[in-house]
Amino acid sequence: MNKYLLIIFCLLMSGCGRWAKAKKQTVDVLPVTEYPVFNENVFSLTPARETIGYGGTMVIFNKAADPVDIAALLQASIDSRIAWASIRRFDEVNQYALRYSEDGTVPKTVEIMKADLEVFRQNAKKGLEISRETLNETSETWMNSELDLLFGEDPSRDKADAVFRSYCEAKIFELASNSYFAARTFSERPTPMPFCEPYYAAAQLFDDASCQADPSGKEYFSCLWKSAIPKTEAFNRFSEGSRTAILSLFANQNLESLRKIFALDESGYEFTSDRFKRVVFGRTGDKRNYFSNLVLKQESVSQRVCDNALPDGIRTLCSVFERNFAATDVDLDQDLETIVAIVEGSNIVASSSFVLPDRPDTTFSTKQIFFYFGARRNHENSEADRIYHQIVSGPNLVKPAITDEDILEKVGELEEVFTGKLYPAISGDALKELETREALIADAEKEIEDFQAQYDTLNDAIPETSAVAFTVGNRPNLAHAFMEIRFKVSNHDGILRAYFWLNGYKSGAVLGCFNLENRLALDSPSCTPDERDGIPLGDITITDQFTVDEKTGRIDFAFEMLSPEKPGLVRKERKTGDNPTFESFSDFYAADFYQKTLHLELFPNLVYDHLEVLTGKAFIRKDGFDLEEAAISLWDQNL
């Protein structure tokens, strides 16, 4: 039996002392993320930049918020940060504000380059003249070739021809009543509009002796008023009474006085004939100013009402120049100024009644050519006058100042078309230099345009993304408050000062101070605002809960809200409506915040290496409990 027991015992013990042993399994996990390195200078403040002003939002979440809405807000926040960072990066990388903004160095340089170019161009043109033969050839042939270009064999050309004939006649009246014309003497009959010379020749308007050239110089007042105008179709459309009145007005005995009046010469008003004076200015001559204003100075429409109360002479001339831009289709019988406005495009309403085909291969229109060369603003000469008129006495002619932006952009191209016809062609080394300078200007302008376009695109994204954020923030049940907050930090002499307030409540900011040397928060009275920080000193609240962790960059800023209304923690009604309002809101009253602590936990970062941001959370605490939680997004806004 003992043998049995021994055997059984051995069997029982055979498996003892053997325990399962599993092979150790590895843990292969991503390393824990490290906080961005700020080299103990969390706010990147330097002696050269002692303050940084953050602006952004604090969203106090509704605990019932839908994750979909939170996701939309998160995306909007990211998009907004990207928009701000993109423009900041663009600005700093390209020095946009300094170089390419409207008053940047590059646009200013371009202006200087343009001025230099114009000087260079004028200098290069000195000694280069277009011959009279060439000018005459241009005036004789251009109109016809232009109409060929526009219409070819199109039958509508006949209608255009008729309009241009009326325009050419109107330009005679215009020149004839222009003080610049009356005040000067010319060696050749000045042309009212050089492109109209073929019509003038065909109508034999200037065949009289008074219109013949005189190399010694003379005035052509008589030529226009007594010879040309009476032959025009426009003149002959006036009533017989008007024609008689005008002809008698410009009778020989009055002509010199009228010329002086037209030339703005005061001595012209010393009439020898009382009757003439009475006809023109009224019995007492008290309508003299009417004459000047209505006829000569061509002032506003309201001053040009032609009524029977006016003396005959004024009323007659008034009717000749009366403006009437109301026509919907070109009416050749209408007043002369309207006809001019129709062809030169100087009045949109009038011009729309006469539509010309587009010029091929140019950015400007035929009407703009007529405007550029024919327009006489007030009593100044036109560009065509400057080129064609042969002044013997009187002030020299100047290039008219162009104020129309559209024309101004096209001046170079307009004149280029007439190179060799109206403008001398620069050649040789001067031309190469000119082209080089033009190319440099064009490149610079293109560069400015490109940068400004990029900047505008980036700039447009800021309000767009903000609008989305505000719209999302207003979604029902997402948030109790969507507040615009400000956080300004300064470093003066090793003391960090942080000011917190809601937009519009700067004077009630909460201030915390932190000694960078011993890394301890300062309390009142050691913590005081610094006037260099630009914060009104009146009603600031001091908190001793402001710390900055140099390793993680974590910023803790807290204060007990004993006067929550001071920094702006008050109720603000929501704006209703579908459109983003860009208005913050708060469902909480100041009483809801009272005696609770607002604790900000912020972390700094650098977006796209250029935009400094602070992100994190805020908690509204009471007795150690987090009653509400908020998300904070702040970025450097140069506040």
Next chain:
Amino acid sequence: MKYFLFTIGLCLIYNDQSLSFENTQVLPEGIRNLNIRTVYTEANTKTSENGDVESLAEPLWKPLKFRNIISSEEGLKKKQLQALLIQQGWTEDDTVGDFYAELDAQINVWAPIFAYGLTDTITIAAALPFYSASTDIAVGFRTNEGAERFIGALTDPTMSNNNAAVEAGEKLQDAISRLNTKLVDNNYEEFEKWNGSGMGDLTLLAKALVYNGNVLKSAVSAGFTAPTGRIDNPDIFTDLPFGDGQWDVLTQLTFDQQLAKGLVFNQFYKYTYQIEGRKDTRLKTREETIEVEKDNLAFKLGDKIDAGVSLQYEQEQTGLQAGLGLVAFRKYGDRYETDDFEAKQELQRETDQESNYWAAKLGYSTVGAFRRKEFAVPLIASIEYRKQVSGKNMPRTDFTQFDLRLFF
């Protein structure tokens, strides 16, 4: 995983009779027999439904999904995490890492089987095994590209949420202990070594020699198993059961064919009907195995069929025994009664089992020598090795079995 540990235990329990080398022999009337059986096995792999080999801890090889992370958060933080997924275009089923594990189990069983020859043709037997078992588990975790994207999104300067990234990174570093915390929070025990010992299920069996020809012999066995053994604890992932918690009824047909002197060809067929029972069960699902409720469920384990053939040789003069055999095992799927459809599916998943073994045996019998009065004690000592050659939903276990049969 629990199921496969459960199976390892049961593989041994129901082998109260030698399934590889059966025979029709019964004890003479009045003769008693004590068989001291020692079985040893270990396992750390299993076969899948397709027969592929995989870790025994494969059910623990779970991805860590955002869903799991979200479930561990609450309040606004939970919503903010959900919002991040929406904003990034991720889903809660996206993963940030994978848990993996190795489970090693060792089991020793000592089963005293007492038999008594009631008549010359009927023998009754009782077996009450004693278990000593241990398991060890090692859990690993590795993050994947999802984690890189997750951390990357938080640390992207435009998101600028480094603090959350640090917090998330620390949680990922601490994923295993957080998993253990999650286990404890859900009333589980942490993943750790386990060992235990105790009695298994009691089997009572009667065997009758119903035909005793010169060449062919046949026997019929019938009996039952009583749930006397420890069942698995639903709150421990790594424990081993020593019993299946319900009554079994079993019956077996055995045939011996004398091929030559001392050489027998044996075949047997066994059917075990497992009666319904109840036990505390975790309502785990395919998606969630930890944060689940526990319920007392009615269950019905699948019935089992064992069949085998063997050639057995015994040289009477020397007492030397040898044998070679093949054994096939089949168990039908289990059934659990619960209204929780997902839990029911998971509990019943991969419970339909198959396994095939070959076996070899060497033994020495002193019975002949005892009869010849050449040996003082009538006993048979044998060693048997059973090798699993294929299987489905089975632990990959080879068995080494020692038998010492004493007659008195």
